[in-house]
Amino acid sequence: VTSRKLLTKPKILNRTFYDRGTRKVARELLGKRLVHIVKGRRISGIIVETEAYLGSKDRAAHTFGGRRTQRNEVMWGEGGHAYVYFIYGMHYCINAVAKSEGIPEAVLIRALEPDEGIDFMMRARRHPKISVTLTNGPGKLCEALAITREENGADLTIDRCRTTVSSESQGDFNGLLFIEDTGLKVPAAKIISGPRIGVDYAEEAKHWPLRFCVRGNPFVSKPWPPEMKLKNKALEPFRNL
């Protein structure tokens, strides 16, 4: 896998991007690049699957019914921070918090197409060779990018730099975890939505179409019927965007 030529310099998303409707954020995160700097090295992937979680009214959300606990505290804060939680005694999942302070909504990042640092990912996941299984699930992508509880609450945006340095230069940005716009847009026709994964207990919310995927992308965690027979031919980077 090699990287493509970029038309424009990547731009780290700002707070404004996240402080909008959560479904819109979920949809627009597709095609953006999640980057974790590990020992000075960029480990990254293009987001190809997300799920929106709609706070108090959403039975599938950790904040359903206004629950506010130590674990979900960052969901209650301002948008643009990482909400990382530990699940099933062994996996981490990362969300980008949406909306503004006091509105506990977030977008779960469910799958990435590996971009930079693939050798690192293979080591992290103890995989002998390149495979879609590196990042085709929320727990897997966290392991691949070395995202753990340490990253919970991290500011994913460029904004804190802009407040002190009013320049466009991102060279002095010292965040370790962020999401950037590569300049590529996933066309609406390439986005498919459907019910979320693993929320069968959520009664009415179980059927809400809050899961978004890049149509046909081989890294999507669980393909829809039409995409079901896609091969793991994959790893022609971004071929589906």
Add this chain to the structure above:
DNA sequence: CTCACGATTAGA
């Protein structure tokens, strides 16, 4: 303090 269970994954 107890205890059922989860926004998952790998493997039989």
Add this chain to the structure above:
DNA sequence: CTAATCGTGAGA
């Protein structure tokens, strides 16, 4: 299909 594995949150 089930085991793995433990933090979390609701309730006693």
